[in-house]
Each structure stands twice: as structure tokens, then as C-alpha cells.
Amino acid sequence: MKTLKHLIIVLFSLALAAVLAACGNSQKAVDPQSIDLAALPASIDVNLASSLHQREDVLFLDVREPDEYNAGHIPNVVLIPMGEVPSRLSEIPTDTTVIVTCRSGNRSGQVTSFLRENGYNNVHNMEGGILAWESAGFDVEK
Numbered sequence: 001m002k003t004l005k006h007l008i009i010v011l012f013s014l015a016l017a018a019v020l021a022a023c024g025n026s027q028k029a030v031d032p033q034s035i036d037l038a039a040l041p042a043s044i045d046v047n048l049a050s051s052l053h054q055r056e057d058v059l060f061l062d063v064r065e066p067d068e069y070n071a072g073h074i075p076n077v078v079l080i081p082m083g084e085v086p087s088r089l090s091e092i093p094t095d096t097t098v099i100v101t102c103r104s105g106n107r108s109g110q111v112t113s114f115l116r117e118n119g120y121n122n123v124h125n126m127e128g129g130i131l132a133w134e135s136a137g138f139d140v141e142k
Helices: 002-025 046-053 066-071 086-091 106-117 129-135
Strands: 058-062 097-101 123-126
Touching (some): 046 058, 046 097, 046 129, 097 106, 097 129, 106 123, 123 129
Parallel strands (some): 058 097, 097 123
């Protein structure tokens, strides 16, 4: 009976290790240049956003307030607070992919919708905002 319990524990451990290994392999590194910008959905997760952050043809737009931005922001992000977006549309390129960020994804989602309603078809919300970015361990500047 002891041997059977030991065998069951060993088999369970091997099965668990196989499952964990398979999960780990599902997040292989993606070549940022291989990402089709035209096929991006309206909202993207922080892992995809991080890959896109490495591209020179993608602009990151932070729509938080200056004090929030100063507390910590994604490197090389452009700050245009949400309330100023309508009057500063000329600063948001129409010929570049734009990833909109905020604290949690709520304001950036609203700005993404507003921009899409105003003719921007290359604008995408980063789900979870800077909170998700930091939680995933990506760089933040202060």
C-alpha cells in the first residue's frame, strides 16, 4: 500500500511538472518586428504592449494627470492628460500606431474609444494600465 501511494505521488508530480512546463513554453519571446500592427485588436495586454514598446514606429500615450505621471511612467511615453486630448489631437499622429495607457485601463479605454470615433483606426488601449505594466515587472521611470 505504501508503494502504491508513493507511485501515485510520483506520477502526480510528473504530470504537474509537465503541465507547468507546457504553460511556461506558451509565452515564448515574440520578435517585435513580426507583429502585424494592422491586425491589433482595440485592446491589448501588457505583454504585447511591452513587445510593441521596442518598436520605433509605435507611440505610447499616457492620459493620466501630471502628478500620476511623475510618480512613475513607462519610458518614452508621451503625456497628454485625458481632459486635454480633444484640444491636442494634432499632437497624436494618425499615421503611427498609438498605444494609450493610464493607471488601470479605464481612462485609456475611454480615450481610445474617443480617438476611434474621431477617425483614428490605429489606436489601442493597454489593458490594466501602468498597474498591470508594473505588476508584470516592466520598466518604469520616475
